[in-house]
Amino acid sequence: MTPPTTPPSNTRAIPCEKCPLRSSGHFRDFENDEELAFVSHFKRGELLAEARSTLFVEGTNSPHLYTVISGWGFRYKTLQDGRRQILNYVMPGDFVGLQASLMREMQHAVECLSDMRLCLFERSRLMELYSRNPSLGFDITWIAARDERILDEHLLSVGRRTAVERTAYLLAYIQARAKAVGLFEGDDVDITPLTQQHLADTLGLSLVHTNKTLRKLQDLKVIAWREAGVRVLDIDRLCDIAGWQGLPDEKRPFV
Amino acid sequence: MTPPTTPPSNTRAIPCEKCPLRSSGHFRDFENDEELAFVSHFKRGELLAEARSTLFVEGTNSPHLYTVISGWGFRYKTLQDGRRQILNYVMPGDFVGLQASLMREMQHAVECLSDMRLCLFERSRLMELYSRNPSLGFDITWIAARDERILDEHLLSVGRRTAVERTAYLLAYIQARAKAVGLFEGDDVDITPLTQQHLADTLGLSLVHTNKTLRKLQDLKVIAWREAGVRVLDIDRLCDIAGWQGLPDEKRPFV
DNA sequence: CGTGGAATTGACTAAGGTCAAAGTTAGTGG
DNA sequence: CCACTAACTTTGACCTTAGTCAATTCCACG
Incomplete structure (x- = not known):
């Protein structure tokens, strides 16, 4: 239950143009400059979390949404007596916190396995993303559907x-x-x-x-x-x- | 594995204005007439499926997407030797077939428990829905996130x-x-x-x-x-x- | 060295699976 | 209305898988 920490930082946020996810070759790059520009504008910062820190606590809410840039972690739920079920692993390119953004609160927790770098968005602007760039909204649905298939x-x-x-x-x-x-x-x-x-x-x-x-x-x-x-x-x-x-x-x- | 059947019909498709889901009081109604009009335009018909019929077969694709209007069924997956795992139940208001629409094919099957009435959309027009009515796109993501939470x-x-x-x-x-x-x-x-x-x-x-x-x-x-x-x-x-x-x-x- | 968090192992227990048989119920056709 | 089926539900007996307990062993680290 260590809280997420933002390391002292000699670290600077990566501009979207240079996002390692784009150049990794594992993802479909943005369709056009407009999308890139929009995501840039949507991005609000980065979260650097340490291995073993808890990104989200079950039952709480958060004004943020993240895309994993590097590192990995896992989502889990627990029963009152402590029995724990790990639901899935989050890896680069995954979206974290969508549930909390759409429903009242997150029904699962997320913990880092390694140090993680996450791209931070504000959930209050999610609807704006859908309106201004529908195909990105479509992509988010795609990601959600993929998570569901994995589950x-x-x-x-x-x-x-x-x-x-x-x-x-x-x-x-x-x-x-x-x-x-x-x-x-x-x-x-x-x-x-x-x-x-x-x-x-x-x-x-x-x-x-x-x-x-x-x-x-x-x-x-x-x-x-x-x-x-x-x-x-x-x-x-x-x-x-x-x-x-x-x-x-x-x-x-x-x- | 009975194929879905469309009963001879004394049945006529329900216009969206009169959709029972709207009047049931269990759902948030459309935000405005524009949404209603758009959904109407998006709707392509209805599927009436009989109890015990299979709506989707695992591993196949379908050009259609459905919203359940009435009745219920279940989604499941099977292992080669026949072991079956029911994943979730589909009930009125649920979206069926989103995975097949976004990924190449459906990785699960869907079978009716009761007779079902489903509102039919064409998946090729899904992107159009996102572009022309972003808030409906947002709703679809909401529905997907909810399904995920249930899983x-x-x-x-x-x-x-x-x-x-x-x-x-x-x-x-x-x-x-x-x-x-x-x-x-x-x-x-x-x-x-x-x-x-x-x-x-x-x-x-x-x-x-x-x-x-x-x-x-x-x-x-x-x-x-x-x-x-x-x-x-x-x-x-x-x-x-x-x-x-x-x-x-x-x-x-x-x- | 000494400590604490993993990984291993063996012995024993219990939850859950398999098999087989019998009881129910609804539906069919006479 | 009645036998006859087929699909479900119930039960008991017994077996297997997985869980619990309790040591022990391994390491990485201070």
């Missing part, structure tokens, strides 16, 4: 896949998403900040059982659990075990 | 709640949603077309265990399983068992 798959996983299938799916999923935005260097997932407890809370399994399930996958030689994270040795096999097709690889928009 | 809660449920809590949540959820749109007459859920198999596939439990769990809830006198569905005897207690706050009761938009 569908998670729900299928937690509801119907066995522990091994589910774990295989989760690792494949994280690997695929991270790779799609170039989150980690190299080919293997540098899952570093993620503990087995995180995986367990995502999978809906206990910590102990998660550990034993990971071992099974290691014995099958499809992953290797390392000092600094998991190495995915055989993504195809992993998808195969999970019965998962992987992510569609289309360029996606961001705002 | 978050389901995921928490399936991942972390016990069988009894989960079942209590599900029944409370269906009751609350149905009530919020006046789906059933009277106070108790006329869950008629829904079998325990449906509940099981939603809960991520086996049929047998679902049955035993329902019995526990009956023994607690919070529900009663009847010929024609479940009667929710004590919604507060149900929410309490589930540790669920219920749905926010704000008027919601529809398109």
